[in-house]
Amino acid sequence: MSKSIAREFAKGLWSEIPPFRLVLGLCPVLAVTMSVENGIGMGLATTFVLVGSNFLVSLLRNVIPPKIRIACFIIIIATFVTMVEFIMQAYVYPLYLKLGIFIPLIVVNCVVLGRAEAFACKNPILPSLADGLGMGLGFTLSLSLIGAFREVLGNGTFLGLQVFGDAFVPFGVMVKAPGAFVTLGLLLAFMNLVPVKK
């Protein structure tokens, strides 16, 4: 049992890491990864929602009638997202301002609904929690990685600290939308080079 829980957790970090392997939830992946800080913030907010919704969906999986399960999932997810919104506004307001509209948009992030539908509504609570946490952290990792690439190349900084000397001229395009596609494409290509053992 404990072995399978560890496996559910680990699959989110590598073999099913959301943006790279599942290629899900690309909207925030492309839109907010201008910097590492944004990536981490967005990733952790999504992790909180994922863990919370996986837990509740799994807890209520025998109560929710199958016909209206999507509506129920969305209510649960939206509740957690609104919670995150309040908490971020109260404690990390500058980050909330940067992420702005993309926080409420976590509601429609496919990763969250996808895990509720594909995993949590069919599995007991503990594996669901592990799955949510693993997927969330994998998502955070991916966003931070893309954020790191774009921030270092596009702005010459990492978490706001100067990386290169004054001689470095940043590639401004990397922090704009095309940079997001280029970075994601290259990382996807790289991930495809590494086969996943089934």
Place this chain on the structure above:
Amino acid sequence: MKNIIQMVVVLTVLSGSSAGILAGIRVVTMEKIEYQQLKFQKEPAVRKIMEGSGMDPMAGRFKIDYQGRKLTIFPGEIDGEPMAAFETFGKGYSGDVGVMVGLSLSSGRIIGMGVTTHSETPGIGSKVKDSPTFVDQFKGEPVESGFKVRNDGGGVDAISGATITSRAVCVAVDEAGKVYGELKEQLLPTKIAAKDGSHE
């Protein structure tokens, strides 16, 4: 039949408890959020409007009652002329658009304004905050003149692609005009009023 009842009950209970939990969290975080908005949204806007003010608008802020809610007034003064800034709202494309309007209390003209909180579309409606040319149109106009965007037959140039957001700003400024019209006396900070009663 049994199915339908089950569905209705589950959805109702779920929505109800969700609303309850969120209301609870809102109450707990409200004070903190208000403080954060004051610090990160209102203060920069007020400071910009009140540049060169003889008194500190943040330190002198006070609350008045307006239509059953508290309105925070940020008082200021340039060359002895009393000013006040306060925040009003208009319905935007998604949620309220907050506008900090700064007025000269002797002439009733707008001396400066800035958008504070909003959740408009990034790159379109959000220009209302990022580009100064839009809000600069209001500068120097009497606040009670009734603002409308050109589409509605008024004189305000809307931001292209963001007419609803631009309209929201007009509504917010009109609201500020109403506050000025109704509560002119209360906007005057007591300190200035005591020092120089000739203004009203």
